[in-house]
Amino acid sequence: MYSERISLILSKAQAKEGDRIRLETERGTFEGILMPRPDTGNSNVIVIKRDDGYNVGVEFSDKCIVKKLGSRSGEFSFPKYEARGNRSLPGISMIYTGGTIGSKVDYVTGGVYMLTKPEELLYEVPEIYEMADLRIRNLMSIASEDMTYKEWASIAETVASELNDGSSGIVITHGTDTMHYTAAALSFMLKDLNATVAITGAQRSSDRGSSDAFVNLVRSFQVAAGSDIAEVGICMHAGSSDGKNYFIRGTKARKMHTSRRDAFKPVNSTPICTIDEGGKLEYISEYRHKEHGRGKVKAVTGFEPKVALIKTHPNSDPGIIEYYMGKGYRGIILEGTGLGHVPSSPSIKDLSWLSNVKRAVDAGIVVGVTSQCIYGRVNDKVYRNLRLLKEAGGIHCEDMMPEVAYVKLGFLLGNYKSEEARKMLAVNIAGEITERSVADFDLV
Amino acid sequence: MYSERISLILSKAQAKEGDRIRLETERGTFEGILMPRPDTGNSNVIVIKRDDGYNVGVEFSDKCIVKKLGSRSGEFSFPKYEARGNRSLPGISMIYTGGTIGSKVDYVTGGVYMLTKPEELLYEVPEIYEMADLRIRNLMSIASEDMTYKEWASIAETVASELNDGSSGIVITHGTDTMHYTAAALSFMLKDLNATVAITGAQRSSDRGSSDAFVNLVRSFQVAAGSDIAEVGICMHAGSSDGKNYFIRGTKARKMHTSRRDAFKPVNSTPICTIDEGGKLEYISEYRHKEHGRGKVKAVTGFEPKVALIKTHPNSDPGIIEYYMGKGYRGIILEGTGLGHVPSSPSIKDLSWLSNVKRAVDAGIVVGVTSQCIYGRVNDKVYRNLRLLKEAGGIHCEDMMPEVAYVKLGFLLGNYKSEEARKMLAVNIAGEITERSVADFDLV
Structure with a gap:
């Protein structure tokens, strides 16, 4: 009031x-x-x-x-949620998990509270009822920094059951902080996916005047109901000034800004498509198309939590590898510098990472190498230290982001033996590795 | 031949x-x-x-x-290095540290070798002799992934001694991998700096046809000899297609691509200036100006190596904090998600970071909070988990990049008591924290 x-x-x-x-x-x-x-x-x-x-x-x-x-003609009333059962529209399931999109600001304290019912979200976007035969799954209500592999598995299973139960597309509302981790996890976990899974959220809570929640929601329904894409992707603002949303492959998206609406950027790729104000989709990249008559989707939800993501930097302590070995870890992703370097630091012997990497590999731990540059591709050839790292058993993860390599290795070790996981780490399975692009290479 | x-x-x-x-x-x-x-x-x-x-x-x-x-008129010969002693030109010291700019590719093996003499670098850019009364300091020849705080101190001391010995500007050649860590370290270590310190390098070794080494070198000399800037900065390509270089503040630059020439980007700021093909400087940001008659520069080189940079992510193990406590660490920089969140993960009790952060703070360890988004600013207010982290003693580091916060905390703990360091961490001392900018904030 x-x-x-x-x-x-x-x-x-x-x-x-x-x-x-x-x-x-x-x-x-x-x-x-x-x-x-x-x-x-x-x-x-x-x-x-x-x-x-x-x-x-x-x-x-x-x-x-x-x-x-x-004035609106007749008696105006805001729509309430109801399961319409309008089978002439595409059946879309909205899976609600919490996050800023499902929260309200208390303007007095500045605090943020979760909505009690996901239906409240749809209160302001009645047009969604014209787009989809809607089903709402109130799965959980947590902040995305609290997501773990257990929640990823639960979301993947819900996506699979909704699709196998007749839905033709999925919209997942999610906090933005770890949305790209969840997007990567679902990309690996959903086998034989034959529908669009659009993950969306908001950088400003849904009752703030400038909330991006509703534009993101509407466009997520548009891509989930109207596209031919059989992939998991993130559907968020393409620019801060609005106009378009991106649909970015789940293994190629990253949150690159703490507060902007267009925080999510495609890394080492272009978005699969854009969705404009009129709901028109423009396809930009190659993608996996839906196939008529394909069978059921399967959620493969095994995940090995004993995988570490370690950032190396000047003066960083390679003893951390021993710590994880002692804890029974089965995988390590290193965030190296540049093309995938780790310090060998001749001036301070204790700071050389190479022997510890070798020790971990010899103990059966899968060690992947990525770059903290984020953009670009690691390389195991150009420099001597890179070749030494490869000889020590480090697997250079091509143009995978560190976060995606982490999720992938957890997924692989949760479902395959270490030796298989080691072989699959640098092989593309869900769009996480792209072929070398010419754009980054210059003359000679 | x-x-x-x-x-x-x-x-x-x-x-x-x-x-x-x-x-x-x-x-x-x-x-x-x-x-x-x-x-x-x-x-x-x-x-x-x-x-x-x-x-x-x-x-x-x-x-x-x-x-x-x-043909060139007369008998053509490529210049050899000589100390010209031409005192009508600005005295610029070039400090050579190694890296790709000081290396050559063996086209047969693909391997890269270091140059034996830094003078070889200048062989192809004789125009530098027309710009500067040159002095070359062959300080070290290492790959930048092998840099430690000891090398940072050595470079800082050399910069100070060259400037106090009469040079009016400094060019440092450096590997690109950790160039931004060194740039941050020098920004903190050089007290009362009254000259331009331009750090440069190459993404392609200096004997490759497409090397960016020489353009970067020439423009670094141009900014070191011709600018009014009393700061440390990185001078590398502004675009992949050439045309301009950026001079980016040492505390605001980050390597954002593994291989492109324009890998270094200003983060949460604009470059201080650009340098174009004609050597013209265009100033874009506010900067610290040279002052006539200012005294000597001092290298404050203390550095505490027992500072950790930890990236948190879904499923990440907060026990790592105990590991560092056991090793006697005095500082920790957390790379949180989004606005600076760490997992509190109610579904898996062992994964909550908050109590471990509190334990570290209670033990006298300085804990800083940054964001892995890289762009944007952390916040200790909006969300409940952020306020809990603040209550646990985490210091939110404004718009500092994680890498810069790490270097800063090492510098502070190397030169000040913990209590002082704690107070100074979120206070700007070398351009590492910028005032809130309006650009990232939208209506309401």
Whole structure:
């Protein structure tokens, strides 16, 4: 409910929720549909839905002028969730896991709380009911930094059961922090996938005026219901100024900014497609197409938690490898520098990583080598230290990101013997390794 | 020396080293100054220096046509290094440390070897002798992945002694892998710096046709000799297609690609300036200006090696903190996700980081919190888990990159007591923390 003061102003202007209004304030003029005020939060903010789909919360002051521009015909009411059972639309399952997209800000304390019901998310985007025969699975409600391999397995199993139960596409709402880890995990875990699995979220909680939640949701449904892509991907803003979303392959996406809407970037690849304001898909990359008559999808959810991701850097302590050996770890992904170097540091003998890598490999641990540069590809040939690392048994992971190599090795060791995992680590299985591209190579 | 076959063709065309020639090949036409062939490498490659400053190595075949376009007047000879003592030019010291810029490829084995003398680097860029009264310090010859805090201290001391001995600017040649770690270290270690310290290198070794070494060298001398900047910065290509170099603040640069020439990007900032083909500097950001009459620069080289940089991720083991506590570590930088989250993972009790962070802080260890997003700023307020981390004693490091926070904490603990270091970690001392920028914040 709005504050008494705002309610009074609105009633003077004869503006009801759902009406089109204009707000003239000291900060500028805002135009759009007057939205109901969410239950929590600062009751002194007027929320309007702009034509670009964003809700804007405008702090009210005595200098604000409200003008009604038009009213909705008939009695306006915001849609409530209902399972419509409209079988003429594609059956899409929305799997709710929590995260910022499923949270509200308390404007007084600044704190963030989880929504109690995922249905609340759809409250502001009734157009989704025109796109899909919707089924909501309220799977969990956690912050994405708290996701573990157990939750990944649970999500993968739910995706498989929804698809095998008749859904033709999946939208997963998820916190953004570790969304790319989950996207990679699902990419490996979903075998014989024959549908689009769009993972989405929000960088600003769904009751903030500038929330990206609803644009992301709508476009995720558009790609899940309307594309030919049989892959897992992340569907988030392509730019900070809006206009388009990316659908980025699950093994090639990374959160590259703490707060921007366009935090997710494709790394060493282009997005599979973009989705524009009109819901039009533009395909940019090669992708795995849906196939008529393909069988059921299977969730292969084994995961070895005893895999470490270690960043090397000047002065870094190679003794950490012994620590993990002592704990019975079966895999290690090294984040080297540049083309995949680890320190051999001749000036301080204790800082040489090569002998410890060899010891780990000799003990049966699978050791993968990636680069903290993030962009580009590691190489086991150019420099002597790289060749020594290869001789010690390090497996150079091509253009896989460290995070993806970590998830892949956990997946491989959770489902295969070490020797098999070692062989598969640098072989592409879910789009995580791309062929060498010419673009990064210059003349001679 | 060129191969007999090439020598014959060249002599038929009456083309001598130093002459301007045109090479017509199946791969295209190349025009420029015929260069002498470096001692090592494939003798079947003709090297020409193009007008854009690049050397191009063109593999010779029987279909190549060589045309002489013009000859240098008089007897041409490539300059040899000599201390010219031309005091009318700015005195610039070049400190040589090794790395790809100081290496040659053996085209037969593909291996890379270090140059024996740094002077060889200047062999191809005689124009530097017109820019600077040059002094060369052959400090070390190591790959940058082998740099430790000991080498950082040695470089800092050499910079200080060169400047205090009359040089007015410094060019440091360095491997690219850990160049940004060294740049951060020097930024913290050089107190009262009153000159430009330009760190440069090459993504392709200096005898490869497409080496970026010489453009980077020339532009580093241009900024070191011609700018008003009293800071440490990295001077590398701004784009892959050449045209400009960036001079990026030492605490704000990061290697973001394994192989591209424009691998170094400014993070959470803009470059201090660009240097174009004509050597013109264009200033983009605020910077620390040189001051007339300022006193001597001091190298403060203390560094605490017992500082860890730990990347957290789903399933990551918080026991690693105990490992470092057992080893007597005094500082830890955490690479959290998003705004600086660490897992609290309610579904697997052993995976909660919060209690281990608290234990470390209670034991007197300084714990800093950064984000693996790289871009953006951490925050200790928005989410409950962030506030819990702050309550546990984690210090959120604003918009510092994890690598820079690591170097800074090592520097602080090497020169100050823990309590002082704790206070200084999130306070800007060398441009490593920038004020909040409006650009990342959207409406409401």
